[in-house]
Each structure stands twice: as structure tokens, then as C-alpha cells.
Amino acid sequence: MNQLQQKYQDRITHTLSKYPDKRSAVMPLLYIAQEEYGWVSPEGIDQVAEICDMDATQVKSIAGFYTMYSEKPKGKYWLQVCTDLPCALRGADQFHEDLKAYLEVEEGGTTADGMFTVEHVMCLAACDKAPMLQCNFHFAENLDMDKMKVLIEQWRNEVNQQVNGSR
Amino acid sequence: MVKIYIDDREYDVPAGMNLVDAAKWHADNDIPVFCYHPKMEPVGMCRMCLVQQGAIEKDRATGEVVLDEHGQPKVRWMPKLQTACTQRVTDGMVIRTNTAEVDQARQNVIEFLLTSHPLDCPICDKGGECPLQNLTMEHGPGMSRMQFQDKQHLDKHVPLGDLIYLDEERCIQCARCVRFQDELVGDDVLAFHERGRRLQIITNSNPGFDTYFSGNTTDICPVGALTTADFRFGARPWELTEVPSIDPFDAAGSNISLSIRLDRDFGGKAMIKRVMPRQNESVNEIWISDKARFGHHFTRSENRAQSPMIRNANGQLMQTTWEEALKSVASILKAAGKDVAAIAGSQMSNEDLWALREVMSAVGSTRLGAWPITHAGADLVAQVGVGVGSNLGDLGKGDAVLIIASDLEEEVPIWRLRLKLAKERGVFLAVANARHTRMEDFATACLRYDYGMAAHFLSNLRAENPDLAQQLAQANNLIILTGAEGLSLDGSRALMQAAANFLIETGHVGKPNNGLLSTFPGPNGMGQYYMGFTPENTQDIMINPPKVLIVAQADLYHDDPSASQWVHEVETVINLTLFADETLSHEAHTILPIQSFAERDGTFTNGERRVQRFYTAQGPIADALPAWQVLSRLGEKLGRGKAKLSAATVMADIAKNVPAFAGVTYKEISNVKRQFPDVGGRDLYYGGTAYQNRGGLGVQLKTTAESGEAINTAPVELVNAPRSQAGQMLIVPTTVLYNRERTFLPSALMHPRVMMPYAEINSADAAKLGIKSGDVVEIVADTMRVRVKAHVNGGAPEGSIVLPRHLTTEAVPMTMTLGRVSKVD
Numbered sequence: 001m002n003q004l005q006q007k008y009q010d011r012i013t014h015t016l017s018k019y020p021d022k023r024s025a026v027m028p029l030l031y032i033a034q035e036e037y038g039w040v041s042p043e044g045i046d047q048v049a050e051i052c053d054m055d056a057t058q059v060k061s062i063a064g065f066y067t068m069y070s071e072k073p074k075g076k077y078w079l080q081v082c083t084d085l086p087c088a089l090r091g092a093d094q095f096h097e098d099l100k101a102y103l104e105v106e107e108g109g110t111t112a113d114g115m116f117t118v119e120h121v122m123c124l125a126a127c128d129k130a131p132m133l134q135c136n137f138h139f140a141e142n143l144d145m146d147k148m149k150v151l152i153e154q155w156r157n158e159v160n161q162q163v164n165g166s167r
Numbered sequence: 168m169v170k171i172y173i174d175d176r177e178y179d180v181p182a183g184m185n186l187v188d189a190a191k192w193h194a195d196n197d198i199p200v201f202c203y204h205p206k207m208e209p210v211g212m213c214r215m216c217l218v219q220q221g222a223i224e225k226d227r228a229t230g231e232v233v234l235d236e237h238g239q240p241k242v243r244w245m246p247k248l249q250t251a252c253t254q255r256v257t258d259g260m261v262i263r264t265n266t267a268e269v270d271q272a273r274q275n276v277i278e279f280l281l282t283s284h285p286l287d288c289p290i291c292d293k294g295g296e297c298p299l300q301n302l303t304m305e306h307g308p309g310m311s312r313m314q315f316q317d318k319q320h321l322d323k324h325v326p327l328g329d330l331i332y333l334d335e336e337r338c339i340q341c342a343r344c345v346r347f348q349d350e351l352v353g354d355d356v357l358a359f360h361e362r363g364r365r366l367q368i369i370t371n372s373n374p375g376f377d378t379y380f381s382g383n384t385t386d387i388c389p390v391g392a393l394t395t396a397d398f399r400f401g402a403r404p405w406e407l408t409e410v411p412s413i414d415p416f417d418a419a420g421s422n423i424s425l426s427i428r429l430d431r432d433f434g435g436k437a438m439i440k441r442v443m444p445r446q447n448e449s450v451n452e453i454w455i456s457d458k459a460r461f462g463h464h465f466t467r468s469e470n471r472a473q474s475p476m477i478r479n480a481n482g483q484l485m486q487t488t489w490e491e492a493l494k495s496v497a498s499i500l501k502a503a504g505k506d507v508a509a510i511a512g513s514q515m516s517n518e519d520l521w522a523l524r525e526v527m528s529a530v531g532s533t534r535l536g537a538w539p540i541t542h543a544g545a546d547l548v549a550q551v552g553v554g555v556g557s558n559l560g561d562l563g564k565g566d567a568v569l570i571i572a573s574d575l576e577e578e579v580p581i582w583r584l585r586l587k588l589a590k591e592r593g594v595f596l597a598v599a600n601a602r603h604t605r606m607e608d609f610a611t612a613c614l615r616y617d618y619g620m621a622a623h624f625l626s627n628l629r630a631e632n633p634d635l636a637q638q639l640a641q642a643n644n645l646i647i648l649t650g651a652e653g654l655s656l657d658g659s660r661a662l663m664q665a666a667a668n669f670l671i672e673t674g675h676v677g678k679p680n681n682g683l684l685s686t687f688p689g690p691n692g693m694g695q696y697y698m699g700f701t702p703e704n705t706q707d708i709m710i711n712p713p714k715v716l717i718v719a720q721a722d723l724y725h726d727d728p729s730a731s732q733w734v735h736e737v738e739t740v741i742n743l744t745l746f747a748d749e750t751l752s753h754e755a756h757t758i759l760p761i762q763s764f765a766e767r768d769g770t771f772t773n774g775e776r777r778v779q780r781f782y783t784a785q786g787p788i789a790d791a792l793p794a795w796q797v798l799s800r801l802g803e804k805l806g807r808g809k810a811k812l813s814a815a816t817v818m819a820d821i822a823k824n825v826p827a828f829a830g831v832t833y834k835e836i837s838n839v840k841r842q843f844p845d846v847g848g849r850d851l852y853y854g855g856t857a858y859q860n861r862g863g864l865g866v867q868l869k870t871t872a873e874s875g876e877a878i879n880t881a882p883v884e885l886v887n888a889p890r891s892q893a894g895q896m897l898i899v900p901t902t903v904l905y906n907r908e909r910t911f912l913p914s915a916l917m918h919p920r921v922m923m924p925y926a927e928i929n930s931a932d933a934a935k936l937g938i939k940s941g942d943v944v945e946i947v948a949d950t951m952r953v954r955v956k957a958h959v960n961g962g963a964p965e966g967s968i969v970l971p972r973h974l975t976t977e978a979v980p981m982t983m984t985l986g987r988v989s990k991v992d
Contacts, residue, residue: 042371045371055354055355055356055372056371056372056373057355057356057357057358057369057370057371057372058355058358059371060358060360060369060371061358061359061360061369061371064359064360064361064362064369065359065360065361065362
């Protein structure tokens with residue numbers, strides 16, 4: 001039993017039970033691996049391959065095809081800002097620039113403390129609530145930099161509490 | 168047959184044929200393709216094969232053909248161009264490949280593929296035989312609208328494994344390599360990664376792209392994206408001359424093409440720059456194993472024997488001339504009277520073996536031994552082997568194959584590839600062995616017996632496995648493919664007889680695609696039998712060593728741990744050899760350097776009894792001569808008449824004297840005919856794939872069963888296999904494809920793929936002996952003592968040690984024996 005199986009035994013068993021063969025469960029299992037490691041790491045891929053009885057090359061190929069699997073290490077909070085035209089009309093592109101400047105990161109970069117990764121994405125289907133972003137697949141909408149600073153502070157505290165809590 | 172119309176001409180083609188194939192085969196119309204390959208399922212990815220497609224309109228009520236105002240059949244055209252590769256021909260299909268619209272489409276696809284493809288054909292390995300280059304010349308726009316700066320620059324030297332490199336810039340994402348690995352080999356270690364313009368071929372397996380067939384992907388790659396570590400930047404395709412040859416490593420006798428050029432690295436002589444497959448649809452189709460492709464380096468080994476040598480009175484080997492050497496050998500043979508024996512290796516050609524037999528008849532000896540002595544029963548293959556016209560590619564639904572006592576992937580990889588495909592076409596494929604082998608991954612049924620009990624298993628099949636026996640007996644066509652793993656020579660004989668009996672009793676002999684096959688080591692195991700060389704004779708020679716022993720291309724000391732004992736009893740050893748530093752040189756009185764398969768012509772008889780010809784390719788090494796020539800000149804000195812001047816005249820002699828070879832001539836062996844699929848011809852898009860066969864398809868020898876003689880079963884002489892007992896375990900020598908044999912070791916690029924010496928031990932035994940995986944263990948069995956790494960896994964059944972031959976420097980027994988295992992601290 002590998003690391004993922006030990007830690008997420010119930011979820012993995014449940015996921016596998018939903019499909020006629022193991023191979024079909026590869027995508028949900030990749031999400032579990034991404035959740036565990038913060039990205040689809042090589043060890044994550046190898047473990048998923050083992051669980052699904054597939055070649056690691058095929059798992060890597062699937063992870064590469066879908067954009068919601070990250071093949072690079074990410075910060076704890078993965079901020080995806082939509083900058084498509086309707087959002088840009090509501091100032092999302094400027095918001096995206098300001099956010100990067102505030103966190104002192106380049107496009108796609110991660111803050112030095114490993115907390116935040118900022119990147120722009122295509123439409124997230126929330127044009128009416130722009131500027132908006134997706135943080136670890138949850139939406140934050142109707143944003144401006146003031147609200148954003150509060151959120152960032154909140155997320156930082158969350159992590160600090162978790163760290164303190166675990167002590 | 169259905170009627171189709173291509174560019175307004177009518178053709179009769181078989182219904183359901185792929186349109187690209189049909190146009191090429193029946194209409195001589197080359198529809199350009201990149202991703203389509205006749206050996207793989209179409210995917211329609213590259214869009215190069217776009218054609219205008221329509222169908223003759225028929226009245227729905229009456230079924231009558233609808234005519235237009237000119238009285239011509241009316242054609243209902245598809246609104247858009249269609250990919251020809253994904254179409255199967257149907258009656259009344261109308262195709263146009265020469266319209267302006269089609270031309271434009273082809274031009275656009277080429278332009279699109281070239282948006283980011285480097286235009287540096289003059290330095291590309293594929294340049295000169297590149298489908299992309301050819302099709303660009305034929306259909307491309309001539310000018311690019313793309314700015315050079317817009318091209319993507321990617322990694323150009325990505326090793327996918329030890330042998331294959333990927334140039335990401337050149338790849339056009341046709342997925343032929345991915346599909347080859349997945350569909351044909353069954354090892355899906357290549358895949359696409361990312362998408363759109365960033366799509367790339369990757370491997371994420373461990374080890375990487377490491378299958379026995381990886382080299383074939385470089386052939387089918389329609390661009391220079393995949394290259395082999397062997398040929399990469401080695402020569403330009405247009406400098407090369409293709410010489411037809413035969414894979415010298417296994418019983419399949421794959422047809423190969425040696426690409427040669429005069430090379431400074433070989434003293435300005437013709438040198439093999441690469442080995443390519445040569446199409447023979449009945450033998451290897453268009454594929455070869457990596458061993459055949461990369462194993463040619465032994466022909467230029469530094470250790471090749473240079474000149475004849477004779478041991479002088481002081482015991483030193485001194486260089487001499489051929490005349491002196493042959494004179495000396497002749498006088499030794501005359502002096503020995505009849506007390507002479509010969510042992511010939513399985514890389515000797517039919518002509519070599521015949522010439523050796525002639526020498527032996529001259530001295531009046533019939534002690535002709537075959538080497539190595541692992542597989543018995545070649546006589547049964549001559550009786551009930553697969554019939555003339557057999558082709559593993561023809562097997563399909565309703566047919567059955569039983570593989571027994573063989574690790575086929577390691578022994579004859581091409582048969583493993585073709586039988587895997589046969590299974591997918593519906594063949595009932597049963598694999599029986601004492602341990603798990605790779606072939607089981609592709610089998611319909613897997614069966615186990617204890618080591619040494621293969622013949623018992625097969626003789627008792629009806630009683631103990633009635634379902635399987637019935638499946639096999641009722642099959643339309645049945646082939647039994649035997650190996651000799653875990654058997655003594657007598658055991659191998661018993662297994663062959665049991666297999667022959669089953670085939671005879673169930674009526675599966677004397678016709679195509681039915682009969683017996685065996686994984687004889689080397690390319691000419693059957694040739695040895697037909698020329699009178701048998702392993703039983705060798706056994707006798709080992710027990711009663713003669714005064715004079717001729718050893719021809721047989722590596723006794725590397726194959727047999729007891730060689731040092733029995734060879735020592737021989738007074739004079741005459742050694743015909745490729746290599747000067749064989750251990751045998753210390754014993755040999757005379758060393759006669761002979762040429763490898765690459766430097767001379769000759770024929771091999773493969774496991775299916777197909778006599779196939781190989782041609783002179785590489786320049787000679789010093790004074791070495793073809794063995795048939797050496798032996799024929801020796802025969803002349805012994806009074807056997809004038810020495811033969813060519814291999815072809817030796818074959819004429821064989822045809823006169825060996826009944827099975829009656830009527831066989833070089834001319835007949837060299838006959839070719841058009842083969843489907845038509846690759847490597849003058850088309851523009853299968854360039855560099857495999858070479859068209861211009862050297863001959865060979866002649867398959869008739870079995871006795873086919874010549875109308877009654878074939879009877881014979882009793883199987885079951886031998887009791889040794890059983891493991893207190894402290895003693897069964898030592899089972901096995902074959903691995905990549906090993907340290909003298910003919911493979913010089914291929915340095917394969918070294919990372921050759922395993923360190925190991926033995927597989929069952930976990931229960933390992934626990935008893937206190938052995939863990941990775942421990943060094945010593946294995947001792949009568950004359951053998953080797954140290955290897957232990958692999959503790961489920962590979963070996965309890966009580967036995969699986970010990971691959973030719974990985975250790977010291978010899979491992981050729982057949983199963985009892986021995987002791989201990990951990991080395």
C-alpha cells in the first residue's frame with residue numbers, strides 16, 4: 001500500500017468503486033494526488049499509476065493534457081485570475097497586475113513563503129462578478145485590491161493557525 | 168470485390184479495404200500520408216490524406232443508378248474533403264485525388280506542419296529518405312509564410328531511453344511511435360504530453376523507452392524526430408548502399424538490410440552503418456528486434472581473429488599462411504585416422520556446415536556435433552514442422568498456438584511480437600511454463616507445471632487438462648512452439664516427441680500454419696540438423712572425446728562449464744573462429760580465422776525451415792575467409808575434389824545430396840514478389856520505413872508430412888527430472904536477449920541494457936537461506952561456480968533458481984541441474 005492509499009484509503013476505495021475498471025479512476029485519483037502534494041508530483045503520478053495499474057507514462061500524459069492538473073509545484077493558495085475580455089472590461093487585467101505587484105510575483109510565480117501562486121486563466125464563467133479569481137478551485141468574486149488584501153491576510157492566518165494548531 | 172472510381176477510372180478492389188491501401192495497391196495512386204501506417208489502426212490525425220469523396224447515387228426505391236443529363240451516373244459528393252485513411256472502400260465509391268481543392272488542402276497541411284519544423288534537412292539524419300521532405304517537395308507550397316522568429320525552439324536531444332533520441336522540434340505529432348508501442352508491442356511507454364502546439368512525445372516510465380522493439384519507431388517515424396543512438400549523425404542515407412542480410416541471432420531469421428558505406432573508421436572498407444528491417448511478410452513483416460538492429464558491432468570487434476595460427480613445438484601460437492595452415496590441418500586429420508569429430512555452432516551457414524561435413528566424410532568420420540546442446544528434436548521439426556506457406560500473420564480466429572517451456576520474448580522476440588498480434592486477431596494462445604514469462608501477459612490461457620515436467624505435462628494433456636486439450640485439438644490450425652527451458656537434452660527430446668504426437672493425433676501436420684516450431688538458438692538450428700549435425704552427437708563427443716576435434720564457430724568455454732574437462736582430453740583442437748581471444752585459443756593447435764555473416768554470402772535455415780540468403784556487405788577482416796571456403800580447400804587437400812569457388816556452388820552440392828534441399832538454388836531463394844503492404848518502394852511516404860525486399864523471400868523446405876509419407880507417432884521417452892532436495896536446488900538456466908555472449912558484448916551501446924549477473928530466487932527459499940534481494944549469492948553445481956546478485960521475487964518457483972545464461976563471465980550449464988546456493992558475506 002503506497003502513501004496515498006494509506007492516507008486516503010476511504011476516498012480511494014470509494015472512487016475506485018464508482019468505475020467498472022481501475023483505469024477509469026485515474027482522473028479523480030490525480031486530484032487526490034494534487035491535493036496531497038500541492039501539485040501532480042512525480043511521486044503522485046507513480047502512486048496513481050500503481051493504484052490504477054497503468055503505465056506511469058500514460059498517467060503523466062493525462063496530467064499533461066488537462067490544465068487543471070498542475071505539473072509544477074504551486075503555493076498553498078493557487079490564485080487563478082480571469083482576464084478575458086468581459087472581465088478585463090471590469091478591470092480584471094489591472095487587478096491581475098496589482099495583485100502580482102502586491103505579492104511581488106511574476107505571472108505564474110509563487111511567493112517566497114510558498115503561500116501564493118498567481119496566474120491568469122481563460123473564462124471561469126463569472127463575468128458578471130468580475131474581477132474574480134479562483135482560489136484552489138473556489139471562487140472569490142467582485143474583488144478589488146482592498147478586499148483582496150483582507151482575503152490574503154485571512155488566508156495567511158488560516159495557515160498560521162493550522163501550523164500553530166498542529167504544534 | 169467492389170467497384171470504386173479513382174480519378175475517373177474504375178477499379179475492382181476487395182470490399183472493406185483501407186482506401187489509402189486500395190489506391191496504392193490497385194490503382195498505383197499514392198495518396199500522401201504521415202500518420203497513417205498500414206500496420207496500424209488509422210487515426211486521421213495529420214490530415215495529409217484529404218481527398219474528394221463521393222458515391223454513385225442510386226434511386227432509393229428501385230436501387231437503379233441515377234443518371235445525369237448526359238446519361239452519366241450521378242455522383243453525390245461529400246460537402247468537404249475526407250481523410251482517405253479512415254475510409255474503407257464500398258461499392259460505387261468515387262474518389263478524386265487530383266483536383267485543385269485536394270492540391271490546395273495538401274499544400275496547406277504541409278505548410279501547417281512546417282510552421283515550426285526546422286528546415287535543416289541537410290544536417291538531419293532522415294534527410295534523403297524523409298517522408299516530410301519528399302511530400303514537401305511534391306505537394307508543399309514552396310514558400311513559407313512563416314517568419315523564422317516565430318518558430319518554437321525546443322529540446323533537440325531528449326533521450327527516451329538508452330537507444331532512442333527525440334528531437335522535439337522535428338516531431339510532427341503523428342503518434343506512429345506511440346501507437347506502435349501500444350498496438351503492436353503492448354508496452355505503452357510512450358505517450359503525448361500537453362496539447363495543441365505544445366504537444367510532445369514523452370516517456371515517464373522507469374526504465375524509459377526500453378523495449379526490445381524500440382528501434383522500429385525510428386523507421387516508422389515520418390520525420391527525423393526519432394533517431395537511434397547507434398546511427399545518429401553516423402552517415403547520410405544517400406551515401407548508403409543497402410545489402411540484404413539475415414538476422415544472425417535467432418531462429419526467426421528476420422530479414423534485415425545492412426546499410427554500408429566506405430568508411431574511414433574501418434580503414435576505408437565497406438562498413439555497416441546501421442541495420443534496417445527488410446520486408447518479408449511471412450517472417451518478420453517490417454519489424455526487427457533491437458538485438459538484430461544494434462548487435463552488428465561484433466563483426467568489427469578488435470578481437471576478431473586476423474590470420475591463421477599454428478602452435479609450434481614450444482607451444483606458442485605462430486602466425487602462418489592459409490596454405491601452410493591447411494596443409495598442417497590436413498596432415499593432422501590424415502594422421503588421426505577416423506578418430507576425428509567436429510562441433511559446429513548455430514551461426515554457421517548451411518554452406519559452411521556442408522563443407523565441414525565433406526571434410527569429415529573425407530576422413531571417414533560421422534561424429535558431427537551441433538552446438539549448443541540445449542534443444543533436441545530438430546528431426547521432428549523436419550517431419551511435422553509448420554507447413555510450406557506458413558505465416559504467423561495469417562493466424563486468426565479459430566486457430567490456436569501453444570507455447571511451452573519457452574520465454575519467447577527473450578528467445579525469439581519477433582515471434583513474440585507476431586503471436587501477440589495473432590492473439591489480438593482471435594487466436595487461442597496458451598502459454599505453459601514453470602514460471603511467469605512476459606508472453607503470459609498476452610496469453611488466452613496460462614498454465615503451470617513443475618520444472619522438468621514439460622513433456623509429462625504435454626503427454627498427459629488430455630487426461631489432466633481436457634479443456635485445453637480440446638481447445639487445441641479442435642482448432643482450425645494449431646502450432647506448438649517449444650523451448651527447452653528447465654529441460655535436459657533428453658527432456659527436450661521427450662517434449663518435442665510429445666508435441667509431435669499431439670499434432671499428428673489431432674491432424675495438425677503437413678499443412679500451412681500447422682505443426683511444430685522450436686526456439687533453436689542461433690539463426691541456423693535447422694540447418695545444423697539438415698547437414699547432419701546433432702546435439703546427441705555432441706553429447707557423445709563430450710563423453711568420448713576424439714583425438715582431433717574441429718570446433719567451428721562454437722564458444723565451448725563460454726557455453727559449457729564442463730568444457731575445460733572434456734576438451735582437455737582431446738589431443739588436437741582445430742578452431743575455426745571469429746574471435747582470437749576465445750578461451751579455446753589456449754587449447755587450440757590451429758586457429759583458422761573465419762568471416763562473420765556480414766562479410767560473406769551464404770544461407771541460413773530458420774526455425775520454420777525457410778532457407779534464406781544473406782549477401783556480402785562489410786569489408787573483410789585481415790586474412791579471415793568464409794568457413795565454407797576454408798573447409799572446401801581443406802577438403803581438396805584430403806582428396807575431395809576441387810575446392811568450391813562460391814557459396815552458390817556449395818548450395819548446388821547440398822541440393823544434390825540433402826533430400827530436403829532438392830531443387831533449392833540461390834536463384835530460387837532470391838526470388839521476390841510484391842508484398843502487401845507496399846512499403847519502402849518508390850512512394851514518397853514510407854521512406855526509411857523498411858526496405859523493399861530485393862534480396863529474396865527464401866524457400867521453405869517441405870516437411871516429410873507434406874511429401875505424402877505416412878507420419879506416425881512414437882512413444883515419448885519421459886525422463887525423470889531431478890527434484891530439489893535437502894540443501895540442493897534446481898538450477899534452471901534461462902535465456903535473456905541481452906547478454907554477454909561474444910557476438911553481442913562488442914555492441915557497447917547495449918551495455919546499459921545488459922543486466923548485471925543475477926539469479927531469481929523464490930521468497931520462501933530466500934527466507935530459508937537468509938537471502939535478501941541484492942545479496943550476492945554463490946551458486947555451485949558440479950562444474951560450475953558463479954557469484955550473482957539475488958533477485959528475490961515470485962519469478963522462480965519454490966525449490967528452483969532461475970539463472971540466466973551468458974550474463975556471468977563463467978559459463979552456466981546449458982541444461983537444468985542440481986546445485987547449492989549460499990549467501991556470500
